[in-house]
Amino acid sequence: MKKHITLNVNGKDHELLVEDNRLLVDVIREDLHLTGTKKGCGIGDCGVCTVLMDGVPTFSCLVLAIQASGSEIVTIEGISDGNDLHPLQQAFIDHGAVQCGFCTSGMILSSLALLNKNPSPTEKDIRKALSGNLCRCTGYQKIVDAVLAAAEIMRAEG
């Protein structure tokens, strides 16, 4: 049986018919064609499927689409301002924090949630906030550098 849900993704309401057992990540990727959200381990270890659900970093692989109905979802596609990259996105590029890129959307969204809560994080705060997002390329240092730099830019921009 399918259920009718309204999914608010990146500020836009989507009316969808979904099966009860469909995961949020699958609906985002396959129905909404927002493939910036990746699918990795599927069991809540790697963090590549991270989206913001009401501002909170959430594994979209462990949430049913019908559970997300009524929440505001933000994916990586929703954080830039048109063609202008978000300061975090730009900082990731500038610091070489993107290598294969598979973890990047999750990393940026977890970082964004941290910076929204704590605009002046220490390196330790960043490492803790990103401890559920795994990266097998960078060794994390470049990512931490990028978040620190983005935090500075975002503070300056107010």
Added chain:
Amino acid sequence: MVLPRFEVIEPKTISEVCIELARLKNSNVRLLAGGTDLFVDIRKKILPEHLPRCSGCPPESNDPQVPMKPPEFLISLSRINELKGIYVDESTISIGAMTTITELTESDIIGKYLGALAQGADSLGSPLVRNRGTIGGNIANARPAADTFIPAVALEGTICVSSSDGNREIPADSFAEGPGQTVLKKNEFITHLIFEKYRNKYGSAYQKLANRKALEISTISVGAFLLLSDDLKGIEKARIALGAVGPTPILATNAMNYLQGKEHAESIFNEASKLAAKDAKPITDHRSSREYRLEMVEVITKRVLDFALKRALKRN
């Protein structure tokens, strides 16, 4: 499709859950809290040996490896506001079952009154797991290494459950019967947890030992609670709970009885830690050997007792 087919029911109140559980008593029903364990357990396994998840489970047990029989119905608890939130009154602290682990780590009430639980919550999984996972789910899963369950046992928590037959209260230390097995009846579910609120002269602490700092299941873990006498020298009450050294969280009763009524001192804590290691019943598995666990129970118990004492003294 990774998940098997099931129907999801989303009740809005506790009484609706009771009605649904009674209505579906002959079906295969699972309660959905945060989903961070449930969806992992019911998804189709790619490898038969995919993820043995249960520290403390005997290797021959079929518990961790075999995918759970897919449920026909999931009752989602996430839209029930009655099950959320942390409240404190004159004598008790109450935590709704659907309170997330992140909410526990950020709560001033938990940090102030239930230090061991705050530490346990902070060491559970990763930030993403903590954002979804709930204290009710963590305890209902009854893993012997669960990072909020061990502190709840040490802090002498009471687990409040509801069903169509009424409500009942179960002490946290007698809630689990084995890995993943609890005293809950099929129509019962956890609504909230209650902890006694002490005035002062008390402290609690929790520490886990693991190979990594995040996304790790404890090799062993220890939670302790100390209540001091009025002159702050004697130990009026001590509780020590051990994780991942048996099929359920274990109360180190010998160590607790030894501490009660004594004056706290280095040598007393050393002796209590030795007794705690005797209370532990660990096995050897892929996380650690039995011998290492026994050694570490002693070391971590001593550290946790010291920490709890420091907190108790600091409060005055």
